[in-house]
Amino acid sequence: MAQAEIGLIGLGTMGAMLSLNIADNGFRVAVFNRTTARTHEFMQDAGPLAERIVPTETLEAFVAALTPPRNILLMVPAGEAVDAQIAALLPLLDKDDLVIDAGNANFHDSKRRAVDAETADHLFLGIGVSGGAEGARFGPAIMGGGPRAAWDRVAHILEAIAADFKGTPCATWMGAGGAGHFVKTVHNGIEYADMQLIAETYGLMRDGQGRDATSCAEVFARRNEGTLQSYLTEISAEVAKATDPETGQAMLDVIRDSAGQKGTGRWTAIEAQMLGAPVPVIEAAVAARNLSATLDLRAQGAALFPRETRSLPEGAVTDEMLEGALIAGKILCYAQGFDLLARASSENGWDLPMPAIAKVWRAGCIIRSAMLDDMASALEDTPENLIFAPFFAQHVRANMPHLRQVVIAAQGAGLPVPAMSAALSYFDTLTQARGTANMIQAQRDFFGAHGFRRLDRDEDGQHGPWLNQHLQ
Numbered sequence: 098m099a100q101a102e103i104g105l106i107g108l109g110t111m112g113a114m115l116s117l118n119i120a121d122n123g124f125r126v127a128v129f130n131r132t133t134a135r136t137h138e139f140m141q142d143a144g145p146l147a148e149r150i151v152p153t154e155t156l157e158a159f160v161a162a163l164t165p166p167r168n169i170l171l172m173v174p175a176g177e178a179v180d181a182q183i184a185a186l187l188p189l190l191d192k193d194d195l196v197i198d199a200g201n202a203n204f205h206d207s208k209r210r211a212v213d214a215e216t217a218d219h220l221f222l223g224i225g226v227s228g229g230a231e232g233a234r235f236g237p238a239i240m241g242g243g244p245r246a247a248w249d250r251v252a253h254i255l256e257a258i259a260a261d262f263k264g265t266p267c268a269t270w271m272g273a274g275g276a277g278h279f280v281k282t283v284h285n286g287i288e289y290a291d292m293q294l295i296a297e298t299y300g301l302m303r304d305g306q307g308r309d310a311t312s313c314a315e316v317f318a319r320r321n322e323g324t325l326q327s328y329l330t331e332i333s334a335e336v337a338k339a340t341d342p343e344t345g346q347a348m349l350d351v352i353r354d355s356a357g358q359k360g361t362g363r364w365t366a367i368e369a370q371m372l373g374a375p376v377p378v379i380e381a382a383v384a385a386r387n388l389s390a391t392l393d394l395r396a397q398g399a400a401l402f403p404r405e406t407r408s409l410p411e412g413a414v415t416d417e418m419l420e421g422a423l424i425a426g427k428i429l430c431y432a433q434g435f436d437l438l439a440r441a442s443s444e445n446g447w448d449l450p451m452p453a454i455a456k457v458w459r460a461g462c463i464i465r466s467a468m469l470d471d472m473a474s475a476l477e478d479t480p481e482n483l484i485f486a487p488f489f490a491q492h493v494r495a496n497m498p499h500l501r502q503v504v505i506a507a508q509g510a511g512l513p514v515p516a517m518s519a520a521l522s523y524f525d526t527l528t529q530a531r532g533t534a535n536m537i538q539a540q541r542d543f544f545g546a547h548g549f550r551r552l553d554r555d556e557d558g559q560h561g562p563w564l565n566q567h568l569q
């Protein structure tokens with residue numbers, strides 16, 4: 098059999114789908130899986146595509162099946178499995194062979210692996226792949242990081258298998274080292290926030306307005322025809338209208354309200370803190386998932402502090418207000434995500450292509466939405482903050498009253514809206530030229546002589562009259 102242009106290790110959910118996608122796009126792909134039985138199963142299920150797939154049972158046979166310089170894609174669990182797989186491959190690799198980690202790696206690991214690869218004289222790319230199993234099979238969004246030359250070598254394959262937005266492939270090189278996995282991490286952080294904002298509007302409809310799941314599904318479906326058209330809005334309508342085959346109840350009504358997470362949202366919040374980047378909507382979404390998992394504690398809280406009702410007053414929140422609140426919250430959340438990307442870009446010397454990031458996210462990935470196309474255009478003019486771009490400034494102006502009204506009504510009724518509240522406070526802070534940190538600076542100077550800047554002088558290290566008084 099002819100040698101393969103690319104090889105893939107790890108035929109789990111994602112790896113199997115990616116291999117089929119690669120073969121479907123006309124490339125010959127060699128595959129290897131730790132457990133050989135899985136390789137056999139995979140080949141049986143591959144149908145006519147099996148013609149372009151080279152199954153192998155040892156790493157040696159896998160490496161031998163590839164055309165040098167070799168391109169090897171890893172789709173194994175992030176972390177130790179990736180390091181172990183690279184270590185097992187190393188003795189079999191030649192100079193310029195390329196290892197691509199396509200799992201959900203922490204970008205610090207990708208940075209380290211890129212340096213190790215240089216030392217070992219082979220190439221390494223860390224690529225973020227979004228879109229779940231369906232994306233992997235029919236077109237994911239791909240965010241690449243590592244040496245540009247390595248990306249260029251496999252770009253024709255990655256672009257062919259990626260999602261397509263009106264003729265443009267959703268696969269882009271983001272920068273050196275861990276840039277691709279960093280962009281993927283922020284994608285996931287935004288995903289957490291987007292999902293949380295949607296869940297909050299669901300809570301307001303269910304608990305505040307007493308609507309059933311079918312009625313919520315209708316609202317989500319209508320929203321999906323306007324500014325909020327997105328994959329997440331679409332699937333929210335789908336899940337809300339589904340019925341539990343076992344009980345006949347609405348599916349949503351039989352699912353425990355305890356959200357799972359694999360940690361990428363948390364990584365976004367951690368990296369934002371390390372960079373001093375304000376991403377309160379994403380942080381609120383991560384905290385909300387953590388709090389959701391405390392089911393017993395919340396049951397105790399509900400018993401100890403009972404509320405008679407959490408209903409919203411009649412007419413306090415309309416569908417139009419909810420939609421507007423969600424539009425404003427979503428724009429503010431993305432503004433924070435892009436701000437974080439910009440700060441990480443300068444900190445890591447990446448020169449991240451902001452409009453290209455928005456373009457990559459337009460199709461294939463979980464946060465794909467109509468709005469991202471407008472964001473890509475707005476980011477071309479490098480606004481200091483997305484909401485300062487004229488198009489989004491206009492949207493925010495039009496929808497902020499809705500966000501404010503909804504948050505006020507929700508808080509009055511005792512309905513938690515942490516992501517919406519965070520978006521509102523972020524906006525109010527960002528648009529208040531004189532804030533309240535002068536009080537914090539005075540306190541810091543009082544107890545620690547940290548000094549401050551006066552409004553009328555451009556020098557650090559000024560002190561208040563209290564400095565020696567309270568120490569005397």
Ligand SMILES: NC(=O)c1ccc[n+]([C@@H]2O[C@H](COP(=O)([O-])OP(=O)(O)OC[C@H]3O[C@@H](n4cnc5c(N)ncnc54)[C@H](OP(=O)(O)O)[C@@H]3O)[C@@H](O)[C@H]2O)c1
Nearest residue numbers: 107108109110111112131132172173174175178200201229
């Ligand atoms: N699932 C998603 O929607 C999704 C979306 C985007 C990104 N990702 C990322 O993609 C990666 C793969 O995810 P998945 O969902 O495809 O995982 P999965 O279904 O659990 O498959 C894992 C694969 O890795 C192999 N493997 C596990 N440990 C290994 C080790 N120590 N050495 C060598 N091979 C090992 C497994 O082989 P065996 O058959 O021998 O166990 C299996 O083929 C992860 O980083 C994940 O976070 C997943």
